[in-house]
Amino acid sequence: MAKPSLNKPSLNKISSKKNAPHSGAGDDESARGRLLSAASHLFCKNGINATGIDAIIEEAGTAKTTLYKLFGSKTNLVNAVLESEGKQWREWFIGAMEDGGGDAQAKLTRIFPALKSWFAEERFYGCPFINAVGEHDKDSKQFRNIALKHKKIVLGHIEKLAGELGSGEPAVLAHQLGLLIDGAIVAAMISRDPGVADTAALTAGPLLGQSKAKKKRAADQLEAV
Numbered sequence: 001m002a003k004p005s006l007n008k009p010s011l012n013k014i015s016s017k018k019n020a021p022h023s024g025a026g027d028d029e030s031a032r033g034r035l036l037s038a039a040s041h042l043f044c045k046n047g048i049n050a051t052g053i054d055a056i057i058e059e060a061g062t063a064k065t066t067l068y069k070l071f072g073s074k075t076n077l078v079n080a081v082l083e084s085e086g087k088q089w090r091e092w093f094i095g096a097m098e099d100g101g102g103d104a105q106a107k108l109t110r111i112f113p114a115l116k117s118w119f120a121e122e123r124f125y126g127c128p129f130i131n132a133v134g135e136h137d138k139d140s141k142q143f144r145n146i147a148l149k150h151k152k153i154v155l156g157h158i159e160k161l162a163g164e165l166g167s168g169e170p171a172v173l174a175h176q177l178g179l180l181i182d183g184a185i186v187a188a189m190i191s192r193d194p195g196v197a198d199t200a201a202l203t204a205g206p207l208l209g210q211s212k213a214k215k216k217r218a219a220d221q222l223e224a225v
C-alpha cells in the first residue's frame with residue numbers, strides 16, 4: 001500500500017484493485033498488499049462481520065489458499081489491517097500537524113482542517129478502530145487493545161505539543177482534543193458533513209487559547225522578578 005500523502009490519509013480509504021491471481025513466492029508481498037487493501041476497503045465500507053473471505057479474495061484477485069497462507073485466518077487479517085491502517089494514518093495525521101512548522105499552537109490548530117479534508121473524501125467511512133470495537137463484543141479485548149495502542153500514540157504526540165504550548169496539564173488537554181477528534185469522526189461518518197470539523201475547531205480554540213495565555217502570564221511573571 002502506498003504511503004499516504006498529506007491530503008490523503010490512508011485510514012479506510014485506500015483504493016483496491018482487482019488483479020489476476022499470482023503464483024510463486026515472489027508474489028507473496030504483492031498478494032499481501034492487495035489483500036490488505038481489499039480487506040481495508042470492504043471492512044470499513046460494509047463492516048468486518050458483514051465481509052466474508054470470498055468477497056475479500058474476489059476484490060483482491062487472489063486465491064483463498066493465498067489468504068490463509070499469508071494470514072492464517074480472517075481474525076489475523078483484521079488485526080493486520082488495523083495495524084497497517086493505523087500506522088499509515090498516524091504518519092499522515094502527525095505530518096499534517098508538523099508540516100509547515102510554526103509553534104505548538106500552529107501545529108495543534110492544523111488538526112481539524114486536516115480532519116475536514118479527510119472527511120470530504122469519497123471513501124471516508126469513519127475510524128476503523130471505532131467501527132471494529134463498535135461491532136464486536138464490548139467485553140472482548142481483541143480489537144480494543146489495538147485501538148488503545150493507536151490512540152496512545154496519537155494522544156502522546158498531541159500531549160507533547162500541549163506541553164510546548166504551555167498547558168499546565170498537557171495530558172488533560174490532549175484528552176480534551178482527543179474527544180473532539182473522535183466526536184468529529186463519528187459525527188462526520190453519520191452526517192456525511194465535513195463541516196463538523198469546523199465546529200470541533202471552534203470548540204478547541206478556547207482550550208488552546210487558555211493554555212497559551214497561561215504560558216504568556218508565566219513568562220511575564222518571570223520577567224518581572
